[in-house]
Amino acid sequence: MTHPTTAASAEVSGGAKDRAQYGLCAALGLLGAYVLFDASRIGAAASSNDPIGPKAVPVLLGIALIVLAAFYAVDVFRGGQGEAEEGEDVDLGTSSDWRTIGLLIVAFGINAVLIEPLGWVISGALLFWGASFALGNRHHVRGLAIGVTLSLVTFYAFAVGLGVNLPAGILQGIL
Numbered sequence: 001m002t003h004p005t006t007a008a009s010a011e012v013s014g015g016a017k018d019r020a021q022y023g024l025c026a027a028l029g030l031l032g033a034y035v036l037f038d039a040s041r042i043g044a045a046a047s048s049n050d051p052i053g054p055k056a057v058p059v060l061l062g063i064a065l066i067v068l069a070a071f072y073a074v075d076v077f078r079g080g081q082g083e084a085e086e087g088e089d090v091d092l093g094t095s096s097d098w099r100t101i102g103l104l105i106v107a108f109g110i111n112a113v114l115i116e117p118l119g120w121v122i123s124g125a126l127l128f129w130g131a132s133f134a135l136g137n138r139h140h141v142r143g144l145a146i147g148v149t150l151s152l153v154t155f156y157a158f159a160v161g162l163g164v165n166l167p168a169g170i171l172q173g174i175l
Contacts, residue, residue, distance in 0.1 A: 018076060025073040032065030103134030119169020124151030 039058035107130030114123040128147030129140075137143045155175065158164045168175050 021076045021081075022073065025069045025076065028065050028069035028072065032062045032069060035062035035065060100134050104131060107131050107134060115169075116167055117169055119171050119175075120155050120166035121148070121151045121171055121175065122169060124154060127151075 035058055039055050039062060042053075042055050042058070044053065107127050110130065111123045111127040114126065125144065125147040128150045129144045132143045132147070133140070155166050158166050
């Protein structure tokens with residue numbers, strides 16, 4: 001069953017929504033094809049501890065994107081439309097909170113600048129603390145303690161769990 005405002009807006013726009021949805025289907029299909037093409041260029045890697053090789057995940061993702069695009073196109077063809085979002089607790093009449101957005105951009109920028117010289121643990125702690133401050137946390141010591149904890153946990157999760165070494169910076173040899 002279609003929503004009355006959705007059906008009316010589809011009639012007024014002359015099917016523009018359907019064209020946009022078909023465009024999204026095409027974009028998903030092209031992305032899947034590109035992922036498959038890119039995966040085909042991955043060389044064979046023989047390793048005793050990796051019998052599948054590096055091609056499996058990109059091939060699966062490419063196939064999944066193409067299948068998703070096809071199912072989505074069939075749904076659009078049959079008249080399927082997404083429900084208009086009513087917003088849970090968002091007041092659409094208010095403007096964006098540019099101060100919060102600016103503070104988040106500054107926190108990410110500081111992290112990007114400091115991650116190499118100071119390392120992930122310090123820059124990540126500042127990132128987490130800065131993001132919590134931007135989003136309204138005013139318990140600075142607790143926010144910083146949580147930021148340090150999160151950055152240490154993610155540092156070791158990447159190092160131990162994934163085998164990816166994040167920059168240690170000035171804490172090289174300590175961590």
